[in-house]
Amino acid sequence: MTEHRLRCTECNTSYAPTPTLLVCPQCARQQVKGEGLRGVLEVDIPELEAKLSDAGGRPWWRRESFDFLLPVRPDGGRREVAVGGTPLLRATQLGRDLGLRHLWIKDDTRNSSGSTKDRASDLVVRKALEFGFETVAVASTGNAATALAASSAAAGLDAVVFVPAQAPPAKLVQMASYGARVLAIDGSYDQAFELCLAACDRWGWYNRNTALNPFTIEGKKTAGLEIAAQLHPQEPDVVLVPTGDGVILAGIAKGFDDLFKAGALRRRPRLIAVQPEGSSAIVRAWEAGLDAPEAILGAASVADSLVVDAPRNGRLCLAKIRQSEGAALAVSDREIVASIQGLARRSGVFAEPAAAAVLAGLERAVQRKWVDPDERIVLMVTGTGLKDVGAAAEGLQDQPVIPPSLDAVEERLATWPEPKRSI
Ligand SMILES: Cc1ncc(COP(=O)(O)O)c(C=O)c1O
Numbered sequence: 001m002t003e004h005r006l007r008c009t010e011c012n013t014s015y016a017p018t019p020t021l022l023v024c025p026q027c028a029r030q031q032v033k034g035e036g037l038r039g040v041l042e043v044d045i046p047e048l049e050a051k052l053s054d055a056g057g058r059p060w061w062r063r064e065s066f067d068f069l070l071p072v073r074p075d076g077g078r079r080e081v082a083v084g085g086t087p088l089l090r091a092t093q094l095g096r097d098l099g100l101r102h103l104w105i106k107d108d109t110r111n112s113s114g115s116t117k118d119r120a121s122d123l124v125v126r127k128a129l130e131f132g133f134e135t136v137a138v139a140s141t142g143n144a145a146t147a148l149a150a151s152s153a154a155a156g157l158d159a160v161v162f163v164p165a166q167a168p169p170a171k172l173v174q175m176a177s178y179g180a181r182v183l184a185i186d187g188s189y190d191q192a193f194e195l196c197l198a199a200c201d202r203w204g205w206y207n208r209n210t211a212l213n214p215f216t217i218e219g220k221k222t223a224g225l226e227i228a229a230q231l232h233p234q235e236p237d238v239v240l241v242p243t244g245d246g247v248i249l250a251g252i253a254k255g256f257d258d259l260f261k262a263g264a265l266r267r268r269p270r271l272i273a274v275q276p277e278g279s280s281a282i283v284r285a286w287e288a289g290l291d292a293p294e295a296i297l298g299a300a301s302v303a304d305s306l307v308v309d310a311p312r313n314g315r316l317c318l319a320k321i322r323q324s325e326g327a328a329l330a331v332s333d334r335e336i337v338a339s340i341q342g343l344a345r346r347s348g349v350f351a352e353p354a355a356a357a358v359l360a361g362l363e364r365a366v367q368r369k370w371v372d373p374d375e376r377i378v379l380m381v382t383g384t385g386l387k388d389v390g391a392a393a394e395g396l397q398d399q400p401v402i403p404p405s406l407d408a409v410e411e412r413l414a415t416w417p418e419p420k421r422s423i
């Protein structure tokens, strides 16, 4: 196993990992209510340069898995759930419409349970097995719970998940189908987060809460590693990331950072966080030049996965955005719903509202000239639209039912505008 350490992202103290170490105990004491977590830990992988230059007989960008850069025993390629290794799609039609020459979609809808959260859950489950836990718990807006339920099912672990009862029904059905004990809370995600903390304290479960568990950021770094490998020898200039708690963004930044520190990337790509206007604590803090977000009471959006009052990883997320010379912007719910179809129709990728939000964000970034038409731009598409067809339907007209006759077909076809053909 990799001899890794856990380093506090605020006071820089380095710790040997233990089953109970989550955030930095010293910084956690200075916790300010409503500003997210203090003392989030990052994994330090030793000898990055040596590992990347001697990647088992293949160059690092051609490896089948990035286990050799993760704090786990290499599993010899044996996978029990399909996590990571998702395609980087060339988005030609979409790029053309936006006047961008090099646009890609990192299609993370293809993960086992349908979202980027599988990357974090898979690593946390592997650590839980290593530490000897039988039960793993999480608070989630929906996808992290679903992902934990899936990875735990495959590993034979018990999953207990705390989710707002208002989560999209497909997510609730999916997580229960994997056999998790689903605790549907009459309250917000932020309340579920606190409840999960207390429950883990009481029953001794391993806590997968995002940002609190350092392996959540580390698991998501594989998305950054894969983007860099898939574009190699070119490098991404900009990555747009849908942001709630700010862990996916920090994870992608960590992946790029590992490569940058080892000399495998020439520079850190700019990271642009995209949030809904109704849940935009990180955007507001970025615009105001603050180090920590201020909680928004009663955050709300059609992009349920991004709804969080106090982003848990807000401090680190803001630091990563600044380190990459990136930015943060907010988009409206109307734009998010429109971007579900905008993305599906011009790329063939069907995304849930949170994930589609990056397209609305890209349109805004183009208008503001935050991206250049010649830059290599990646949209991080984090969750499948099948998880929330209700939201997608909001942007569509009702389909009239027609009799099974060719005349009726002809009549109906006449109501559509000519299909757009692009060559
Ligand atoms: C599909 C999807 N996209 C984006 C996010 C935001 O990730 P984070 O909370 O790490 O910023 C989530 C979080 O639940 C998600 O499920």
Ligand SMILES: [Zn+2]
Pocket (backbone or CB within 6 Å): 008, 009, 010, 011, 012, 013, 024, 025, 026, 027, 028, 039
């Ligand atoms: Zn600390």
